[in-house]
Amino acid sequence: MASGKDATYNINNFCDYIRTSFSEFLKLQPTLHRDEVHRILHEPAIIRYYRPTNQPWRYYLISLFQIHNETVNVWTHLIGFIILWWIMGELSAEYDVWTEIHSWPMLVFGLCCVISTMTSACVHLLHSRSVYHHYSLFMIDYVGATVYSFGSGIQAFYACSDKATYEYVGSNYLPLLTFMSWLNFIVLCLSKLLFGHNPCDVRRKLMMIAMMTIQAALVTLPFGPRYFRCYVSDTCSLSSLNHLTISWIFFASCAFFFGSHLPEKLYPGKCDVLGQGHQIFHVVSVVNQIWQFHSMRLDLSSGASDHTDPDIVIIMVAFSVLLTVDIVSYVLLKKLIPSFAKEEKQS
Numbered sequence: 001m002a003s004g005k006d007a008t009y010n011i012n013n014f015c016d017y018i019r020t021s022f023s024e025f026l027k028l029q030p031t032l033h034r035d036e037v038h039r040i041l042h043e044p045a046i047i048r049y050y051r052p053t054n055q056p057w058r059y060y061l062i063s064l065f066q067i068h069n070e071t072v073n074v075w076t077h078l079i080g081f082i083i084l085w086w087i088m089g090e091l092s093a094e095y096d097v098w099t100e101i102h103s104w105p106m107l108v109f110g111l112c113c114v115i116s117t118m119t120s121a122c123v124h125l126l127h128s129r130s131v132y133h134h135y136s137l138f139m140i141d142y143v144g145a146t147v148y149s150f151g152s153g154i155q156a157f158y159a160c161s162d163k164a165t166y167e168y169v170g171s172n173y174l175p176l177l178t179f180m181s182w183l184n185f186i187v188l189c190l191s192k193l194l195f196g197h198n199p200c201d202v203r204r205k206l207m208m209i210a211m212m213t214i215q216a217a218l219v220t221l222p223f224g225p226r227y228f229r230c231y232v233s234d235t236c237s238l239s240s241l242n243h244l245t246i247s248w249i250f251f252a253s254c255a256f257f258f259g260s261h262l263p264e265k266l267y268p269g270k271c272d273v274l275g276q277g278h279q280i281f282h283v284v285s286v287v288n289q290i291w292q293f294h295s296m297r298l299d300l301s302s303g304a305s306d307h308t309d310p311d312i313v314i315i316m317v318a319f320s321v322l323l324t325v326d327i328v329s330y331v332l333l334k335k336l337i338p339s340f341a342k343e344e345k346q347s
């Protein structure tokens with residue numbers, strides 16, 4: 001009769017057998033220590049669970065079901081993508097999107113959110129293929145990031161803006177937002193291309209955060225004066241703007257976790273799979289996007305966005321211009337990918 005020790009041994013053997021068979025079936029490779037992968041692929045304070053480079057694309061696609069240091073980054077935005085699509089479906093059932101003009105900013109914002117979450121999930125899934133693909137795919141991630149900042153500007157201007165500011169800024173806001181979103185893309189790409197060879201270089205993060213701060217100011221501009229007007233009014237309570245304040249706190253939290261690499265810098269090697277600052281940034285950004293939808297609905301139902309007059313054709317033209325200049329810039333900037341990364345790709 002088998003002893004308890006033998007039974008445990010057999011169960012462990014059986015688990016190992018299942019895991020190995022599963023890995024072999026999916027053609028999964030064991031993950032690596034950071035010393036075994038190129039320095040470009042290193043993330044601050046992440047020590048293990050890197051995927052090997054130069055595997056077939058199939059390997060990176062299937063690694064969606066493997067535990068590695070990007071698994072949670074992929075799934076957080078993949079789940080976010082599904083939730084945001086579901087919200088878009090609810091929206092089209094709630095509003096007549098053909099005739100209700102105030103639902104259009106929500107549609108455009110939702111489109112921007114699903115594009116940014118999907119590109120991010122794909123980039124985190126595939127970028128480890130080589131140093132060259134790491135550079136080129138993260139530049140695509142920045143297309144998604146600038147599309148999202150464009151969507152946030154649309155939300156701020158057409159759904160949550162201050163009436164006097166909306167009338168004062170008028171038709172200048174959309175071209176300015178489009179131009180600044182494109183500039184944001186250029187700065188994000190250059191910061192990666194110039195300083196991306198050293199993942200711990202603070203200049204890269206400073207460039208990114210400086211540009212994001214300017215973009216955040218542009219997005220805040222349309223609704224910011226509502227605080228002042230409410231403060232000086234006898235009939236307005238600042239708590240009526242809590243939905244905008246909470247969104248701002250989410251934005252600030254995103255910037256903090258994106259730039260700080262906390263908590264992993266405090267516990268090197270302990271957050272290799274779960275608990276990275278970037279994962280928290282992903283989760284908070286999705287929660288914020290859901291909250292931004294909520295804010296638009298609130299302002300629409302309270303009549304706070306009645307003064308706006310969104311034109312879906314003009315907004316979509318601006319959106320198409322942004323996408324086009326982003327893609328053209330991407331093709332041109334790809335030439336600046338460091339030569340060692342191109343050589344590695346060719347070898």
Ligand SMILES: [Zn+2]
Pocket residue numbers: 073120124278282
């Ligand atoms: Zn990310």
